[in-house]
Amino acid sequence: MTADSVLGLVFDRWGMDVAATSGGASAYIDAWNAGLAEAISNLGEPGFPETLERALRQLVAFEMMNGFAYSPGGKAFDLHNERIVGDRVTIVDHYLAGAYILDPFYDAVRNAKLDGGVLVMRRLAPDRFTETEYFRRHYQATGIVDEIGFILKLPHVDAVLSLSRIGDVPGFSRRDIARLESAAPIVRALAERHWRARFDPPREEDDAAATISHPLLSKRELEIVTLILKGHSTYSLAATLGLSPNTVKVHRRQAYAKLSISSQAELFHLFLSRR
Template sequence: MDGIGDGIGGKPEAGAAEGRARRFRLWHRDIAQAAHAIGKPEFPLCLETALRQLVSFQMMNGFAYSHDGVASDLCSERVVGTRAMIVDRYLAGSYVLDPFFDALHRFSADTLLVMRRIAPDRFAETEYFRQHYGATGIVDEIGFILKLRHVDAILSLSRMGAERPFSARDVRTLEDAAPLIRFLAERHWADHRKPGAARTVAAASLSNPALTRRENEIVSLILKGHSSLSIAAVLDLSPNTVKVHRRQIYAKLRISSQAELFHLFLG
């Protein structure tokens, strides 16, 4: 978004100012339309249109999470790409490895979630990352936490393909707009509920009866993308103790890679 309008009307600075003023007017027009669309099917598209006046992105989607650990589709009608990759596989259980899902329990509702800030240190090396981000081409993601009557939810904006990650300026812009975005979204989706029948794998499924409680905790952190050092810090263990546990886990489960671990728990 930076530099739109540069060179128009003489000096680049003047052109940039005109571009910002135009986007400011369009933002107010479009966000007003979104407000009028609350409770109507067109609300998600109206909100998406308004947000595009602030920052560029390729996809807006959302998921809701009940307090007993069941995920449901909040807003994925316009998902780009293969639905099975982005939505069905996610709802089938892999959402328990999503840093945004973890963030619901770690951050206050007014926090704007930026994936690269909150993801574990080895997140990009995980099987979840390969299957979800690698396969769909998502390069960066920002999320708004929504507190609804029956569930919590996250509405996210993604950049994909050859696009650059969100800049610091993009993040500041969305942080400034976040209170209004949350206000409108929480009213539109206020009565969203989890599916009547449990269609998904509950968070508690990240466990195996062959492992001890501590070993299951370590498995969960490994699958989420934590290194041995990070696991040690989270569980207040020494890095060497974590490595010993890891070897024991792999031996008990008769596996030798994280990909096998992923498929054993979520395959």
């Protein structure tokens, strides 16, 4: 795909919006188109991510754009984390060390819940996600209040390019989400073209994927403690696994007794605190 054909896709996509406005394109569409032109001129160059980020800011406000890639075997890799806002150790290092297995975006990619190529955290997170130790350590500790991601299909991996709201700001509005969903085909086409040639994941056998495992726990107990760590309530666990709530409670009690723990925080510490 040449730069001219990419530009054609851009303006075909937005043509109806422009024509529908009484005085031509609204200001944000003018700015978005100008930003896209700059991003396209930087395709394949080190400056592309920054120019794409600037273009996206013409659609919605956000504080950080970053990305991770996930192999079919379950390993996570650094795709784009050059402009991290806040604590890089938590947002990148701890995440890649194993915390990613609790990320709803990771689950969505692994389970092919692509939702049109756009992932919205509030739609994916389990019902008790905000009560998890992962949420406390990754979101509360870093000030991330909301997140939306674009799915990228790259050779050998799927990736997510995320936009995050950070600090004392509201989450993404329905209008923000609608704008990003409308722009997704263009954003994904450009980002996939850029990173397809620039991202080469390490060989998977060099480093095993993170897992939740313990020799004392049965397969069912491991499923339950993993879903607890991800933020599922008893009733969500029951629905997910096709069990009764009472059966879930029995398995949870047995797992906690075998591990000599009594809380989700202790469970997190046992499996993930060193990652």
